[in-house]
Amino acid sequence: METLDRFDRRILHALQRDARLTLASLAEAVNLSPSQCSRRIARLEENGVILGHDLRLDPEALGLKVTAFIFLSVDKGRMASPRDAVAELLARDEVIDCHAVTGSHDFILKVRVADLAELSHFLSTTISPMEGIRDIATQVAMNTLKEGGPLKVMP
Amino acid sequence: METLDRFDRRILHALQRDARLTLASLAEAVNLSPSQCSRRIARLEENGVILGHDLRLDPEALGLKVTAFIFLSVDKGRMASPRDAVAELLARDEVIDCHAVTGSHDFILKVRVADLAELSHFLSTTISPMEGIRDIATQVAMNTLKEGGPLKVMP
């Protein structure tokens, strides 16, 4: 893996604010020619620094009015292969995030569903019946203050 | 707010997989002309359904090796204006997500830092000194299994 130089970092910093910046605008922002910006972006993608481009949508506009965190504990034996245990969960489109964590629970899930009825349904028909689940806790989000904030790029 | 028709939903579904799809490819995927796709995308942006375009970066490549969840409880009086209490937190670039939640804590933060030393430093110098903080709990993520998954678009 390559080390990022000053220009790479400036490019990443600028593009994280708006991934649709034009090469001309980006070039001006980072003080480099458009063509060189293009080549550096291509290289950052090849090196796996840039993983992809996402569309940020308004969940409300899609009818997803409820965000919730689900905390899962699994039986000890299952933790050896956590991916197997939760693999089917990752494929569900209610599940936005899934992290394996330290502490009293093993996994933190962030889910988005239309309403509380759908959350309840998801919990009882998808989570609860899973093998090896030892404990489930749920916290409903009342407000999303920040989401998907840009990653810190060392200057 | 407008209602999304079948084409809008197909467009959003396709672009969530890859926001850089060309209008020609998108048009083929959703069975509409490129020009009309362009116009619909513009409208979805005006209507606030599409909030923006994000770059997905590899945190590791940026030297951010630690992801953690921080659970905060604030004093009762402060909850009236949670934005004030946490506004400065939202501006910090370690904070990726911040949700106000029901349950035993008031806020869930997701932070990304270089290492555990930086996490410790962030907790002791930024979180702890905050006025009105009643309780702090931290869980370190060992593994990110899914992050920023596409939102469900009703078909």
Next chain:
DNA sequence: CAGGTTATGCAAAATTATTGCGCCAATAAG
């Protein structure tokens, strides 16, 4: 069913991205 509004595809125009090329700077080799 008429009048008006909105959506659509095509083709032209405008914008944007990529690439070939020669140049320059830095580093390694002689």
Next chain:
DNA sequence: CTTATTGGCGCAATAATTTTGCATAACCTG
């Protein structure tokens, strides 16, 4: 100290993509 070699750079030409003007078709609404 000079000379290759490498890699990054900007410019300009080329290619690709997006946007827009326009005529037609579909859709309401009364």
